[in-house]
Each structure stands twice: as C-alpha cells, then as structure tokens.
Amino acid sequence: AEGRYSLGTGIRFDEWDELPHGFASLSANMELDDSAAESTGNCTSSKWVPQGDYIASNTDECTATLMYAVNLKQSGTVNFEYYYPDSSIIFEFFVQNDQCQPNADDSRWMKTTEKGWEFHSVELNRGNNVLYWRTTAFSVWSRVSKPVLVRNIAITGVAYTSECFPCKPGTYASKKGSSFCKLCPANSYSNKGETSCHQCDPDKYSEKGSSSCNVRPACTDKDYFYTHTACDANGETQLMYKWAKPKICSEDLEGAVKLPASGVKTSCPPCNPGFFKTSNSTCQPCPYGSYSNGSDCTHCPAGTEPAVGFEYKWWNTLPTNMETTVLSGINFEYKGMTGWEVAGDHIYTAAGASDNDFMILTLVVPGFRPPQSVMADTENKEVARITFVFETLCSVNCELYFMVGVNSRTNTPVETWKGSKGKQSYTYIIEENTTTSFTWAFQRTTFHEASRKYTNDVAKIYSINVTNVMNGVASYCRPCALEASDVGSSCTSCPAGYYIERDSGTCHSCPPNTILKAHQPYGVQACVPCGPGTKNNKIHSLCYNDCIFSRNTPTRTFNYNFSALANTVTLAGGPSFTSKGLKYFHHFTLSLCGNQGRKMSVCTDNVTDLRIPEGESGFSKSITAYVCQAVIIPPEVTGYKAGVSSQPVSLADRLIGVTTDMTLDGITSPAELFHPESLGIPDVIFFYRSNDVTQSCSSGRSTTIRVRCSPQKTVPGSLSLPGTCSD
Missing domain, CATH: 2.60.120.200 (Jelly Rolls)
Structure with a gap:
C-alpha cells in the first residue's frame, strides 16, 4: 500500500x-x-x-x-x-x-x-x-x-x-508496490507511514529527510560570505556578498542582518605568472617557449628554455585544473556546493551548510617534466615540489588537512594543522612522475551537530607553486645546453653529472668528489663538494662511502673496512604498548656503504596488503632509504601470518659525511649515548639527513650511526640503540 x-x-x-x-x-x-x-x-x-x-x-x-x-x-x-x-x-x-x-x-x-x-x-x-x-x-x-x-x-x-x-519519518512512498521510501526534500517533512511530504511553514525550514520543521533563526553575519566576480570586458571586478546555502535564516525577524551591498568595481589583479590577458579580460596560458609575469608573453632568449610549472597567486577565478566541493560532516555525502571562494589575493573557505562540513579544494596535475639531469638519476627521488602559503584563523578546534593522491589512488594525508596557524609556507617533495592530485580539506569543528556558529573560522591559501609540470606555463626561463644545427642552435640536455656553462651553453663535467645540483645545474658552483669520508658516484648525483675509511693520527694510521655492512641489517627496539595494551616494536633497517650509493633499506606499510587475497598483488606503500623505521605488530599479536608493518619513515636519504668527529654540518652524535670505547680505536660516525619534513621536524630528520671496531672479538658484530632511548 x-x-x-x-x-x-x-x-x-x-x-x-x-x-x-x-x-x-x-x-x-x-x-x-x-x-x-x-x-x-x-x-x-x-x-x-x-x-x-x-x-x-x-x-x-x-x-x-x-x-x-x-x-x-x-x-x-x-x-x-x-x-x-x-x-x-x-x-x-x-x-x-x-x-x-x-x-x-x-x-x-x-x-x-x-x-x-x-x-x-x-x-x-x-x-x-x-x-x-x-x-x-x-x-x-x-x-x-x-x-x-x-x-x-x-x-x-x-x-x-x-x-x-x-516508511520511517522523513520518508514517503506515493505508489503501491514500493521497494523503498523516498527522502522528503528540504523544507518539507513526513511522519511514519506517509504517502507524501508536508511543506514547512514559510517561517520554518528542514533538511532533506526530516521528520519535523525548525523555526528559522534571524540572519546574522555568519550566514553570508564574500567573493570576487570574474573580470568583465572592462577589466574590472567587484566584491560581492552571497547567502550561505542552504539559506535557513530569516531576514524579516527583529535584529536580522541584511545582505551587504556589493562593493565598488575595481581593476582586476594581473593574471597569474605564465598567463596573459586577452582582449575580453580573461587569462590564457602563454604558448610553450615563452614566459610572463602575468601581463604579456615574452619569448625565451636564445640559450634558455621555459621553467614550466604553475604559480597561482591571484585569485579572481578558480584555475581550470582546480575544483572545489563540500563533504558533509554529518552524513558524509558530497554536496553540490562551493567549498572555497576566490578573494583577489587569496582563496578561502566559504560558509558551509554546517560547521563540521569538510571544505575541499583539489588541484590535479597530469604529470611532471623534470630536467634531464634529474631523470638520469635513479636515486634522486625529487621529481618536482609543491609549495603553498596558507593561514588558519580559528576560535575552536579546526583542522586543515593536506592530502596527495597518486594515479587516482586514495588520498593519503600528508600533514594536518590544528587550530589557528599564522601565515606560513609548506613544501612537499613529489617523488613519482604520474598524474597527481593535491587536496586541501578544512573542517571548522568535529561536533556532530548541524549548526553554523563558526563561519568566521577560515582557512586561507595565498599562493600555490608547483614546479616541473608537464604542459605547464613559465614565469621565467632558465639556461640550457645548446646544440648546433643547420637552422641555428637549439636546447639540448647535458649528460648526467655535467653542468651548463651559462655564457656559452656548453656542458662540463663536475670535478671529482662533487655532486651536481640536478634542479639548478648552472655554472661550476652547481657542483657541490662531497662531505668527509665520501666520494661521488659515476653520474655525480650523490656522495657515498665505499666501505673503506682511514684516519691518520700523529702516532698511527687507522684503516677501517665496513664491507660486511654493505648489505642491509635490521634491528628492533624493545616492546612498546599503546594505551589499550597493544604490543608493538620500532623496527629499523640500515644499509651503510657501498653499492655505488644506492639506497638498499626498504620499510613497508602492509596494512593494505592484508586485505588482498593470496596470489594477488596489491599496492603497499614502501620507503627506500639508507636508514628507515617502521612500526611492527608481531604475528603472535595480530593472528596474521606476516604480522603488520605500518607507518614507514625515512630516517636517512643523504649521506652528509663519515668522520671520527662528533659534529658535522650541525648534526651532533653525543658520546654519552653509548658506553665509551676502551681500546683507543676511535668510533667512526656516519652522518645522514632525510627529506621528510613535518611540523615537528621542519628541516627534516638527521641520523647518526656510530661504528665501533673491537679487533679481539671473534663473534659477529652487534647492533644496539642508545640505552637512554630504546625507540
């Protein structure tokens, strides 16, 4: 019925x-x-x-x-x-x-x-x-x-x-033989077992699927937001105010605010770098081979090539490769709403339907085009980088998430900022040359209720800069190596490990024991000396230790051979327990020297793999480094055959140097962390840095590994963590 x-x-x-x-x-x-x-x-x-x-x-x-x-x-x-x-x-x-x-x-x-x-x-x-x-x-x-x-x-x-x-309240079935009940539309309601929905009175409202109507509150300044119109044919824009949707407030009640009048027309800001303004005041990308600061396109001079990327710092319209939406914080459905609004020199989070909505902004990059000197280096992970300047202004417990998706796989949260954060810059290094999405999601509060109290809590992004973008635009041109041909000279790439002489456009090999700054290979100053105890690999892309080290003192010479440490070794800290009593270990994988500097240590996140039937291959996140760490939950705890490895972190991506000194390049290995050596043979210390940047490690992590020789020992060597810090 x-x-x-x-x-x-x-x-x-x-x-x-x-x-x-x-x-x-x-x-x-x-x-x-x-x-x-x-x-x-x-x-x-x-x-x-x-x-x-x-x-x-x-x-x-x-x-x-x-x-x-x-x-x-x-x-x-x-x-x-x-x-x-x-x-x-x-x-x-x-x-x-x-x-x-x-x-x-x-x-x-x-x-x-x-x-x-x-x-x-x-x-x-x-x-x-x-x-x-x-x-x-x-x-x-x-x-x-x-x-x-x-x-x-x-x-x-x-x-x-x-x-x-x-049918349950808030739904209805108008026909006989229904297999499901339809939700009542917004501003209507139904009781149990209804055949249709009843309209709310004009002074009341309801959400979709409601069993009753609520009285409309008086409109306040939290019920509207501002935006900028697109440039008109005269090159002018206008500040406009809009009611937040759905509009549930009433302008007719005592004390209610009205929508402010639109602002006066002002001149549009320039186009973003790499774009030019057309006759009808829209912005179009400059053709390849040219660059701009946002006004006219200029051809790159001979001996240079465009440094392609995207640099967004003027926000009059949303760039074509960006989109914005809202994810409900109550039922986790996507709403057909705009989450971020353009505002001239920034883009910011508009008023959502509710304070716990996720305001989502996504930028999609089809792929990257790094310099040839980077492509030749299989150990160099940096394909490109994204840098953005942002701030959050919050009165309660807001959160801004930055997420990265690769080949349309699940967005992985990279960083989260909680509460108000002053204007600051954040850089993320991109390591895979593939279609990549970058997503910013802002949630004003996690309270599980539909209300709009904290509209003034906002996230703002002032600029987004992505380097080495395939089919990108250029704000400047960089020197290139020149290749002579019948029709003149054209840009080519230098062999791996060669720098470009700016004036002549010729290629020159870096001197011995130096490495090339692959993203800026201009002039001999692009060849950076290796640290002590290390030498360059064949293509001058990294410094490594070949498992041999010598130390001269006034009385004798110490020769060390670490070739047994060229392969990976593993080490687990003591057991730790979560607040619920779950036992886990920090597990370290190390590879010190040799292998032409290739990183041999691999740490994985196999939580994803546990869902995949045996015999099928799945995507598991893994990290390759000189030293890495993962959290291991052993098989006797989980019941899964392999145990669970999760949260892999790189602790060492670059070898800074190998020395018997306690300090190198601002990194110190305190002697008191381990028992003093007793044979008069100095400890050799390997100093590393990692690229992993977090809020607590804004310059990345540094790692030291102390190697101690005991010639009398006949048993195999042992690995140990500092006694004061077993993790």
Missing part, C-alpha cells in the same frame, strides 16, 4: 538511533594469548556506535565486531552502504554458514572508498547465516583514524512471503 514498502522476502535496517534488535556489538583485544589479556588494557568500550543514520566503527587498536544472525528460508543477499576513508583501519565483512565455514567466494577485505559512500552486496545461502563487520585500527601514534560507517543494511530471503513495513 501507499506509505509502506516491501523488500519482498527481506528486511532493512536504516535507523541507527540505537542498536537494532538482533544485532550484537562485541569488542576484543587483538592479543591472542588469553593470559596476557588481563594486563593489556581495556577494550570493552571499543564498539560500533549507532549514530542516527548510520553506525560507526571504533578507531583504536582494539577489534570491534558488529554481528547479525539470520535464518534464511531461501537463498538471498545482504547488501549495505559503507564509508571507509582511512586505510589505517582494517575493515572486514564476512559471512559464516551453518557449519561455521566462512563464505569462500567473496573477499572479506573491504576496499577503501574513493568518493563518499559505496555499495557492497554478498550472496547468502539458505539456512543459518551470521554476518560479521569487523574493524581494527593499526594507528599506534597520536593521529586518530577516521571510523568506518555502515548504513542501509538489507537482507533478502528472510521469509517465505513478502511483508510490508511503514
């Missing part, structure tokens, strides 16, 4: 104000050894939590299971929608039948969702079926994982005959 729906032989669970009848929510510590369970923290509160329209998983290292047992009269299906944005959580869905055998047909490991909610369906056999949704987070540092959300669980085959159910 109208106002009711039927799944035929099925049932649906779409209301999650409380755990529906028949569901069980269980939690357990991952430790498999029961005797250890007493001492390993309390997981009893780590469960799936009903939150109205959906149910949310735990976000800690406990294992939370949502279960539902059902007896099917005939074979059927279970389907549900899920939102799974964070790969640091393992999310499994599986079914056990009468014999407690899991269904072998379907992979139990769920894939992370790329664009909001996704749909999952599994066939069920007749008889008893137990459905399991299970989550465990492998995030043992301070960042809290984002929960998995599940909604609209439907199971068919439950009964011999079909049964009708009334």
Whole structure:
C-alpha cells in the first residue's frame, strides 16, 4: 500500500538511533594469548556506535565486531552502504554458514572508498547465516583514524512471503508496490507511514529527510560570505556578498542582518605568472617557449628554455585544473556546493551548510617534466615540489588537512594543522612522475551537530607553486645546453653529472668528489663538494662511502673496512604498548656503504596488503632509504601470518659525511649515548639527513650511526640503540 514498502522476502535496517534488535556489538583485544589479556588494557568500550543514520566503527587498536544472525528460508543477499576513508583501519565483512565455514567466494577485505559512500552486496545461502563487520585500527601514534560507517543494511530471503513495513519519518512512498521510501526534500517533512511530504511553514525550514520543521533563526553575519566576480570586458571586478546555502535564516525577524551591498568595481589583479590577458579580460596560458609575469608573453632568449610549472597567486577565478566541493560532516555525502571562494589575493573557505562540513579544494596535475639531469638519476627521488602559503584563523578546534593522491589512488594525508596557524609556507617533495592530485580539506569543528556558529573560522591559501609540470606555463626561463644545427642552435640536455656553462651553453663535467645540483645545474658552483669520508658516484648525483675509511693520527694510521655492512641489517627496539595494551616494536633497517650509493633499506606499510587475497598483488606503500623505521605488530599479536608493518619513515636519504668527529654540518652524535670505547680505536660516525619534513621536524630528520671496531672479538658484530632511548 501507499506509505509502506516491501523488500519482498527481506528486511532493512536504516535507523541507527540505537542498536537494532538482533544485532550484537562485541569488542576484543587483538592479543591472542588469553593470559596476557588481563594486563593489556581495556577494550570493552571499543564498539560500533549507532549514530542516527548510520553506525560507526571504533578507531583504536582494539577489534570491534558488529554481528547479525539470520535464518534464511531461501537463498538471498545482504547488501549495505559503507564509508571507509582511512586505510589505517582494517575493515572486514564476512559471512559464516551453518557449519561455521566462512563464505569462500567473496573477499572479506573491504576496499577503501574513493568518493563518499559505496555499495557492497554478498550472496547468502539458505539456512543459518551470521554476518560479521569487523574493524581494527593499526594507528599506534597520536593521529586518530577516521571510523568506518555502515548504513542501509538489507537482507533478502528472510521469509517465505513478502511483508510490508511503514516508511520511517522523513520518508514517503506515493505508489503501491514500493521497494523503498523516498527522502522528503528540504523544507518539507513526513511522519511514519506517509504517502507524501508536508511543506514547512514559510517561517520554518528542514533538511532533506526530516521528520519535523525548525523555526528559522534571524540572519546574522555568519550566514553570508564574500567573493570576487570574474573580470568583465572592462577589466574590472567587484566584491560581492552571497547567502550561505542552504539559506535557513530569516531576514524579516527583529535584529536580522541584511545582505551587504556589493562593493565598488575595481581593476582586476594581473593574471597569474605564465598567463596573459586577452582582449575580453580573461587569462590564457602563454604558448610553450615563452614566459610572463602575468601581463604579456615574452619569448625565451636564445640559450634558455621555459621553467614550466604553475604559480597561482591571484585569485579572481578558480584555475581550470582546480575544483572545489563540500563533504558533509554529518552524513558524509558530497554536496553540490562551493567549498572555497576566490578573494583577489587569496582563496578561502566559504560558509558551509554546517560547521563540521569538510571544505575541499583539489588541484590535479597530469604529470611532471623534470630536467634531464634529474631523470638520469635513479636515486634522486625529487621529481618536482609543491609549495603553498596558507593561514588558519580559528576560535575552536579546526583542522586543515593536506592530502596527495597518486594515479587516482586514495588520498593519503600528508600533514594536518590544528587550530589557528599564522601565515606560513609548506613544501612537499613529489617523488613519482604520474598524474597527481593535491587536496586541501578544512573542517571548522568535529561536533556532530548541524549548526553554523563558526563561519568566521577560515582557512586561507595565498599562493600555490608547483614546479616541473608537464604542459605547464613559465614565469621565467632558465639556461640550457645548446646544440648546433643547420637552422641555428637549439636546447639540448647535458649528460648526467655535467653542468651548463651559462655564457656559452656548453656542458662540463663536475670535478671529482662533487655532486651536481640536478634542479639548478648552472655554472661550476652547481657542483657541490662531497662531505668527509665520501666520494661521488659515476653520474655525480650523490656522495657515498665505499666501505673503506682511514684516519691518520700523529702516532698511527687507522684503516677501517665496513664491507660486511654493505648489505642491509635490521634491528628492533624493545616492546612498546599503546594505551589499550597493544604490543608493538620500532623496527629499523640500515644499509651503510657501498653499492655505488644506492639506497638498499626498504620499510613497508602492509596494512593494505592484508586485505588482498593470496596470489594477488596489491599496492603497499614502501620507503627506500639508507636508514628507515617502521612500526611492527608481531604475528603472535595480530593472528596474521606476516604480522603488520605500518607507518614507514625515512630516517636517512643523504649521506652528509663519515668522520671520527662528533659534529658535522650541525648534526651532533653525543658520546654519552653509548658506553665509551676502551681500546683507543676511535668510533667512526656516519652522518645522514632525510627529506621528510613535518611540523615537528621542519628541516627534516638527521641520523647518526656510530661504528665501533673491537679487533679481539671473534663473534659477529652487534647492533644496539642508545640505552637512554630504546625507540
């Protein structure tokens, strides 16, 4: 009948104000050894939590299971929608039948969702079926994982005959024979079992799918925002104010504010570097081989080539390779709204529908075109870099996320800023030459309520600069090597390890024991001396130690041979425990010398691989370095054969030098970290730096490795961490 729906032989669970009848929510510590369970923290509160329209998983290292047992009269299906944005959580869905055998047909490991909610369906056999949704987070540092959300669980085959159910409040069914109920549109409502929705009174409003209407509040200055119009034919722009959508406030109530009048017209700012202004005041890219500062295009002089990239610092219209949207912080649906607005010399977060919305800005770069001197160097990870200047102005606990996506894979959070941050610059080094997306997401507050109190809390981006972009534009030209031909001279590339002489455009090899600055290979000053105890590799791209070191003193000469350390060695710190009692180790992989300076140490994040059936290859994030660290959760804890390796970090990307001195290039290896050597043979110290930049390590990390010789020892050498810092 109208106002009711039927799944035929099925049932649906779409209301999650409380755990529906028949569901069980269980939690357990991952430790498999029961005797250890007493001492390993309390997981009893780590469960799936009903939150109205959906149910949310735990976000800690406990294992939370949502279960539902059902007896099917005939074979059927279970389907549900899920939102799974964070790969640091393992999310499994599986079914056990009468014999407690899991269904072998379907992979139990769920894939992370790329664009909001996704749909999952599994066939069920007749008889008893137990459905399991299970989550465990492998995030043992301070960042809290984002929960998995599940909604609209439907199971068919439950009964011999079909049964009708009334539509829930906020939905309706206008026709007989409906298999689902439609949501009421905004500014309308319905009660249980309705055939249509009722319009709200003019002084009231409602969200989509509402069971009642709310009184419209008086409009305040938090209900509008400003933007700049695109340049008109006269080259002028105008500051305009707009009501935030959806407009729920009333201008007619006492004390309500009106929308401010538009500003006076002013001259448009210049185009961004690499673009020129057309006759109708739009900005177009300069053709390849030319450059501009935002006004007219100028051909690159002979002996130079354009340094292609994108530099955005004027914001009159959103660049064509950028887009903006809003992700609801309540139901995690994408809204057809603009999240960021252009404002002349910056772009900023507009007013969302609610303070917990994610205001999203994305820049897509098709690929990169680094200089030939960079391409020849397989050890040089830097293909390009992105630098942006931003600030956040917040009165509550706002967060700005910066994420990078490679080949449309899941966006990986790179950095997060919490609370107000003064105007500052951030640089990220791009290491893969492929289609890359950069995403900024700003959330004013995580409060789970629909309100608009903190519109004045904003994130602003003043400039974005990406280097070496394929099909990019240029704001300047750089010298190039010249190649003579019948029609004159043209740009070519120097061999690896050769610099360009600016005046003549000729190529010259770097002197011995120097390396070439590959992104700026101009003049002999581009050849940088290697540090002590090191020499250059064949293509002058890095300095390395060939496992031999000598030290002369007034009385004797010490000769060291480290060739046994050319291969990788591993070392684990002592066990650590999270607040919930999960045991983990910091695991280090080292490769010191030889191999022409190639980085041999690999640390991986295999949390992703655990979801992939045996025999299939998956994408696991790995880091290659001289020294790297990962967090290991051993197999006896996880129950997974290989254990879990996660959060790989590079501790050493560049060898600065090898010396017996305690300090080199501002890095110190304090003697008191280890027992003093007793044989009068000086310790040899390897000094490294890494490229990893974080808020706490703004200049990257530095690492020292102290090598000590004991000629009397016949046993193999040993590795140890400082006694005062076992991690």
